[in-house]
Amino acid sequence: MSQSIYAEIGGREAVEAVVSDFYDRMFADDDLTPYFEGVDKQALFAHQVQFISAVAGGPVEYDGEDMDAAHDGMGITHEAFDRTAEKLEAALRENDVPDEHIATILDDVEALRDPVVEEDVAAPAGAV
Template structure:
């Protein structure tokens, strides 16, 4: 394996990302704090966008073409607590799917940098 290999390739590509996203949303959709944020959401579209987003963040051969984070979350009233919980569920899903610690940290760093665009001001 090349050291220049992307996180996406190291963790197993699309199949691995889909497993992580599936586990992630099992946790998110089961959380009473987060449930109201997803009441009127097309979950299949959300799942597809999340697979695309995580693939892109992990250096996969995918470009994220969804709305920018600020626009996508505008008017949702997302709190710091809700953002933190979502980040925790992503971390749990990554670890549950045997993503190496350095790669978990790198993905969470990218996601954490989006907090100012996601959390309501």
């Protein structure tokens, strides 16, 4: 039986480091910060740790809203989705996650494009 990605990359501590790095990158991007206005950043961090842990095969189940509900009305564009995926990839690389695991995680994220991107809703002012 092979180890999960979660175990191979270092478990919760490693996932928290990746998520912290990821949000540092997201909040430093002036084109993405409008999406986070009025958002509880601690809750967002906790849900993202839970989500990445679940995607990586950790002993965690994601109990947040489904992706449609969580992103409904946010006006997330394909460009913003792509920039977010790029920031996640950079955070994974910065935290020494092996390439094959990065690819698996990013494939799982890409599968969420349709429920997250809203083509017919305007992006927040100042957002991509």
